[in-house]
Amino acid sequence: MERLVKKAKKGDGDAFVQLIQQYEEVLYRTAIRFVKDEQDTADLLQDTILTAFERLHTLKKNEYFHTWLCKILLNKCTSLVKKKQKTQVLDLPNQLLEAADSFKDIELADALNSLSDQYRLVFTLYYVVGYTTKEISTMINEPEGTIKSRLSRGKAILRDTYYTFEGVKTIG
Template sequence: MGTIKALVKKAKKGDGEAFVSLVKQYEDVLYRTASRLLNNEEDVADAMQDAIISAYEKLHTLKTDEYFNTWIYKILINKCNSLLKKKEKVLTIDDHLLPQRRNDDFQKVELEDALNSLGDKYKLVLTLYYIVGLNCKEISEFLKEPEGTVKSRLSRAKAILRCNYYNEGGLRYEKQL
């Protein structure tokens, strides 16, 4: 398998196998991202399918070949947001994205509530940083916002979670069971 840039060039020339190879390289991260933003598997599958089809149809519009991953993530996030707007759903976190420190259902619910209490801008930055694996500069380019804004949102989101939901020992419980 060639480099990303070489695969994108082949795909732009109409090589379907090269496009499939590109998508397979990012399939897991795309799935985790869509799962993080959407409530159910059907919506995740729809968003991924729409994003991949759009990416294939609009591949010729990609200006910088080595940014394929950022470009396809943006398409996916836009598809997820479209689905959310249509269905007026709230963002949730699936169990497979929660830390596996211990199998504690209460802790999972607390973490889900904590993340869902954040504003959409904070959740998006946390998702791009921790799930997709983009750095602050890449997120800045991706969202077309200043890098300082991205760093600030990331820092504020962490501070909110730390202050409202965590203490040194882990999640703060209001009531012990």
């Protein structure tokens, strides 16, 4: 991968396309979880790729290309969500329910939505998208210990909040 980054930095468009193709699915899953709309997701991906291409020369360590690319995407997602909140009331629980394909997805969406923004972001990146605590730490400029703490506290919140019908905790 680092070889492709070096080639892309030297202006090799094919190398850049190969890099993007490696992360296309992860980028899509991350964006759709945040914006819940196919059209917005497509726009975000296109904007992220264009920004990455234009700013590739600013990447200091080639081995962090993936993290750098995801950070660009997260910034774009955050900006879009904030922009939409200014123009309309964002009803995230209903949007999540509409997008859910199964009962399990509905439960996950409901659980994630019950968390505050700081916990929801970390939970989504860790459990839904599959990033490591170190990668999340780099993406959102927080110490890795803070990320681990948010995961732990978020689990405790969910453990105390969600129960099965029999009274047994479902998360834990």
